[in-house]
Amino acid sequence: MSQPGANAVWVIGVTFGVAFLLAIFPLPQWLAVARPDWVALVLIYWVVALPQRVGIFIAFLVGILLDVLEGAALGQNALAFALVAFLALILYQRLRVFNLGQQAAVVLMLLSLNQLLGQWVQNLTSSGADTLLFLMPALVGALLWPLVLVLLRSVRRHYRVS
Amino acid sequence: MTGVLALTLIFADVRFNQMAATRATLSNAAYPFYWLVDLPARLSSWSSQILVTRSTLLEENAHLRSESQLLQGKMLQMAALRAENLRLRALLNSSALVQDDVLVAELIGVTPDPARHQVVLNKGTDDGVFVGQPLLDADGLMGQVIEAGNASSRVLLITDATHxxxxxxxxxxxxxxxxxxxxxxxxxxxxxxxxxxxxxxxxxxxxxxxxxxxxxxxxxxxxxxxxxxxxxxxxxxxxxNAALNRSRHVLLVFKQSVAD
The missing domain is CATH 2.40.10.350 (Rod shape-determining protein MreC, domain 2)
Structure with a gap:
């Protein structure tokens, strides 16, 4: 499938699809608390790698689908993802020259904001968390960032997504 | 722009409950994901059904037969009791209790957010599922349907903080x-x-x-x-009473008559 010069945009869709599957994969209760936000990680990667392709609107659509999958209030993840994509669009030039550790720190900030916005919306329906444990997915996500980056970069290069 | 749109959606959904139809439609897009994620579990249960020794099957068969006989014996008494109950209710001039109809469904997904207690079933409006329908397992009440797509539906469990x-x-x-x-x-x-x-x-x-x-x-x-x-x-x-985190085969109840 990787003929030279092809801009295989479908690969982006496939990676999001895999992220959705990981996001709803059943986990035991104690592990589910620390489930990283896979979709947000993939989103950040694509915004940083291809800011002209994946932006705020794509983030919004992806968020709506995740809302439906999670049974969250419609727009909860859409709002958070739109903000994350917006910040990533501002930061992408700096992110690209950062080393992995610095990148992970920025990703931690973005993912934490994502979780925080989600908590605000959940508190509207009084089903929010009452401890700081809700930041756990952001922490695990940031630790996994180098892995996601290397994996998605090799996918992008292999299929020449541009 | 998108932020305002998202906020509008959130408030329309949370405060005014206006998004039920949209959610039901969108849930059809979510169904393939749940179906895929559930695939390994279904494969393993399928293989454990296929790869069974003859002696195990015979044993199970004998066990089920004796259990069925036991239950039938109990049912005999039940019929007499039901008839008596109907007569007494007639004497009291109250409406008769009609037995409820059930539809067997299978659980194909659990909501990933540990703060929400919802499950996804493999039956939807095509099978007659409707919003508000009660869900049982073999031991007790589990919850109610809150969102019904064409081929899947979402159930709020009785232990959710909003139920x-x-x-x-x-x-x-x-x-x-x-x-x-x-x-x-x-x-x-x-x-x-x-x-x-x-x-x-x-x-x-x-x-x-x-x-x-x-x-x-x-x-x-x-x-x-x-x-x-x-x-x-x-x-x-x-x-x-229901095994909320274990039951895979569940029953959706159709009420046939109003029982007071």
Missing amino acids: ALPVQVNRNGVRAIAEGVGRLDVVELRHVASTTDIEVGDLLVTSGLGRRFPVGYPVATVIEVTRDPGQPFAVVKARP
Whole structure:
């Protein structure tokens, strides 16, 4: 499938699809608390790698689908993802020259904001968390960032997504 | 722009409940994901059904046969009791209780957010599922349908922090409201006066007062009653009878007649 010069945009869709599957994969209760936000990680990667392709609107659509999958209030993840994509669009030039550790720190900030916005919306329906444990997915996500980056970069290069 | 759109959506959904139809439509897009994620579980259960020795099957067959005979014996008595019950109800001029119809469904997904207690079923509006439909497993009430797509539906469990249902104590008919607290093994009874006759071990059944759940299905068993003189109400905790985190085969109930 990787003929030279092809801009295989479908690969982006496939990676999001895999992220959705990981996001709803059943986990035991104690592990589910620390489930990283896979979709947000993939989103950040694509915004940083291809800011002209994946932006705020794509983030919004992806968020709506995740809302439906999670049974969250419609727009909860859409709002958070739109903000994350917006910040990533501002930061992408700096992110690209950062080393992995610095990148992970920025990703931690973005993912934490994502979780925080989600908590605000959940508190509207009084089903929010009452401890700081809700930041756990952001922490695990940031630790996994180098892995996601290397994996998605090799996918992008292999299929020449541009 | 998108932020405002998202906020509008959130408020339309959370505050005004306006997005039910949209959600139902969109849930059709979510169904393939749940179907895919559930595939390994289905494959493993399929293979464990196919790869069984003959002796195990024979053993199971014998076991099931004896159980079926036992249940049939109990049913004989049940028929007589039902007839008697109908006669007595007729004497009291109250409407007859008609047996409820059920549809067997399979659980294909659990919501990933540990703060929400929802499950996804493999039956939707194509099979007649409707919003508000009660869900049972073999041991008791599990929850109610809150979103019905064409081929799948989403169920809110009775232990979710946003769920409450009217119950009564099976022993003496005392009524109460059972509320979820966000833990899978506990529901709490709200506003039970300290002098109420309720004890550890009491079975709570649906009272049918909310007109959502049919009467008489077991909900939970009381496991703790704390009567603190300093508090206006007793704290009553109960454990749901249904295996909320284990059941895979579940029953959707169709009410056939209004039973009062």
